[in-house]
Amino acid sequence: MNDSPGITCEELIAFLADYLSDELAEPRREAFERHLLRCRACVAYLATYGETIRMSKCVATAQLVSDVPEELVIAVREAIRRA
């Protein structure tokens, strides 16, 4: 990524994860934020990328209650007996 006044959308998106996790050092961070001031598409991309991460976490808590199928209990019992 070059440090000249402007970075491209492609360069910004390539380093998006580092920016969000606060791992982007100055002056790259400055170049990043300057680009965001003038590029609505990248502001939208950043927002929806963050939403994607947040939304993905719902699968961690979905279907909290999941019974163990009885066939699996029997299979594990037998497998342990043979182990």
Add this chain to the structure above:
Amino acid sequence: MRGSVAQSDMMTGAESLLLERLRRRDDTAFEDLLRLHGGSLLRVARRFLISEEDARDAVQDAFVAAFRSIAKFEATARLSTWLQRITINECLMRLRNRRRHPEEDLEKYLPRFKDDGHQAAPATTWSESAETILEKAELCELVRRAIQQLPDTYRVVLLLRDIEEIPNEEVAQMLGITPNAAKIRLHRARQALRTILDPHMRERTA
């Protein structure tokens, strides 16, 4: 005493008692352990392997592995955490044995750019919070299916980092890649997931 069954700060009293029974090779202890934790482990395995049969096989093998190595469990972490890691490793082993070419498959989900570096199809915001548009369960099902669409290599790293919240260094070790490679894969996986979700989220906020 670190590692002692009854004195680990991480374990509840009930878990400590169960661990004692497991170490004594009490016949019903592993079955109790399975009934207690098997449901959530099956859920984890399904995310990684998708196939119900593969997920059940992975959980079965995880419990056999746990049975064989229970003497090595040091009680510095919860039994559930230990079992979860064994299950994830069983899933990763199965995925490594599958023959796929995920890299080619992911490209279609990554953003495209013009010669001047601008986005070829400029992104737009999902203007309302997803939760206000979709029922939570419906939204989660959408996300779950979208994650399943990702090629294995990328789905795995997204599950390990963003869902299981395992630190990057550890994920890199589990996958046998460098930490930088793990970071790059995660970023690509997130980008791909965003692309898959985008038409659904735009449609609902238009």
